[in-house]
Amino acid sequence: MKKRLKTILFxxxxxxxxxxxxxxxxxxxxNSPAYNEATEHFIEKSESETxxxxxIGAILTxxxxxxxxxxxxxxxxxxxxxxxxxxxxxxxxxxxxxxKEEMEDAS
Amino acid sequence: xxxxIVSTITRMVVPFIQLYGIYIILHGHISPGGxxxxxxxxxxxxxxxxLVFGVKKAEKKFSHRVSEIAESGGILLYIAVGxxxxxxxxxxxxxxxxxxxxxxxxELISAGMIPILMIGIxxxxxxTMITLFHTLIEEEDV
Numbered sequence: 001m002k003k004r005l006k007t008i009l010f011x012x013x014x015x016x017x018x019x020x021x022x023x024x025x026x027x028x029x030x031n032s033p034a035y036n037e038a039t040e041h042f043i044e045k046s047e048s049e050t051x052x053x054x055x056i057g058a059i060l061t062x063x064x065x066x067x068x069x070x071x072x073x074x075x076x077x078x079x080x081x082x083x084x085x086x087x088x089x090x091x092x093x094x095x096x097x098x099x100k101e102e103m104e105d106a107s
Numbered sequence: 108x109x110x111x112i113v114s115t116i117t118r119m120v121v122p123f124i125q126l127y128g129i130y131i132i133l134h135g136h137i138s139p140g141g142x143x144x145x146x147x148x149x150x151x152x153x154x155x156x157x158l159v160f161g162v163k164k165a166e167k168k169f170s171h172r173v174s175e176i177a178e179s180g181g182i183l184l185y186i187a188v189g190x191x192x193x194x195x196x197x198x199x200x201x202x203x204x205x206x207x208x209x210x211x212x213x214e215l216i217s218a219g220m221i222p223i224l225m226i227g228i229x230x231x232x233x234x235t236m237i238t239l240f241h242t243l244i245e246e247e248d249v
Contacts, residue, residue, distance in 0.1 A: 050202055051209040052136035052218035060141060061224040065200040069189065072182050072228060075235045079178060086242050 117159040124152035128233070135225035136218040142228025149229070150236025157237075162244050174238040181231030188220050188227070 025032035042055055042063070052058040060068055128148030135141035157165040192201035202219045203209050210217030 047212050050136075050218055050221065051212050052221050053212050054136050054138060054141075056139070057136045057141050057221060057225070058218070061135075061221045061228075062200075062202045062219075065189070065202075065224065068224070068228065069185055069200070072185060072231050075231055076178065076182055079235050079238055082239055082242055086245075 114159055117155055121152050121156055124155070125149055128152065128229070132225050132229035133215065133222065136221040137213060137215070142225040143232055145225075146229040146232025147236065149233040150240075153233070153237040154240050157240060157244065162241060165241070169234075169237055169241070171238075171241075174234050174241075177230050177234035178238065181227045181229075181234065184227035184230075185224055188223050192220070 025034075029035070042059060046055045046058040046063075047053055050058040050062045052062070125148075128145045130145075131140035131148060132142055132145030135145070153165065153169055156168065189200040192205040193199045195201070196205040200220075202221070205220075207219030208217075209219060212218070216222070
C-alpha cells in the first residue's frame with residue numbers, strides 16, 4: 001500500500017516535470033527569455049570594454065569577477081576542511097600527539 | 108607502480124601536459140579555456156606523477172609547504188588585483204577603469220587584469236587538486 005502510494009506520487013511529480021520541460025523554449029529560439037539585452041551587450045561590447053576576445057573569459061573574470069572570487073573561496077574552504085579533518089601527520093613526536101595516538105587514547 | 112613502460116611514458120608526457128596547462132591558462136582571454144581548465148590539467152599531471160612514482164617522491168616535488176603557499180598565494184593575488192581596482196577606481200575588481208592596460212585585443216598581453224586573475228585561479232585549482240589527492244592518499248597509508 002505504502003509502496004503503491006510512493007509510486008503514484010513519484011509518477012505524478014515526473015509528469016509535472018516532464019510537462020514543464022516540454023513547455024521550455026527551444027534552443028536558439030529568438031523569443032527565448034534567455035536571449036535578452038544582456039546577451040546582446042556581451043556579444044557587441046565585451047571586446048571594447050574588456051579587451052578580451054574570449055567572451056566567456058571576459059564574463060568570468062571581468063563582468064562577473066566577484067562571482068569567480070566566490071568560486072575560488074569555495075575551493076579554499078574545501079581544502080581547509082579536508083586538511084583539518086584528515087590532517088597529515090607532519091609534526092614530530094616532541095610536538096604533541098599525532099592523530100593516530102589521539103584516537104588510540106580516546107578509544 | 109613498478110612498470111618500466113608506464114614510468115618511462117609518464118616521465119616523458121608529464122612536462123607536455125604541464126606546458127599545455129600553462130598555455131591554456133595564459134591564453135584564457137584569447138581562446139577557450141582559462142584558469143579552471145588549465146589548473147585542472149596541471150593538477151592532473153601531478154596526480155599522474157603521484158600514481159606512478161608514489162607519494163614519497165611526489166611529496167618532494169610538491170610538498171605541503173609549497174601547497175600552503177600556492178593555496179593562499181593564488182587567492183591573495185586575486186584579492187590584491189581586486190583591491191587595486193578598489194583603490195584606483197572605487198569599486199572592487201575594476202578592469203580597464205582602474206588603469207590596467209587594454210592592449211590590442213587578441214594579443215597575449217592584453218585585456219588588463221584578466222590574465223593575472225587567470226594565473227591566480229590556475230595556481231589555486233592546480234594546488235587544490237593535488238593537495239586533496241595527497242591528503243586522501245596519505246590517510247590511507249596510516
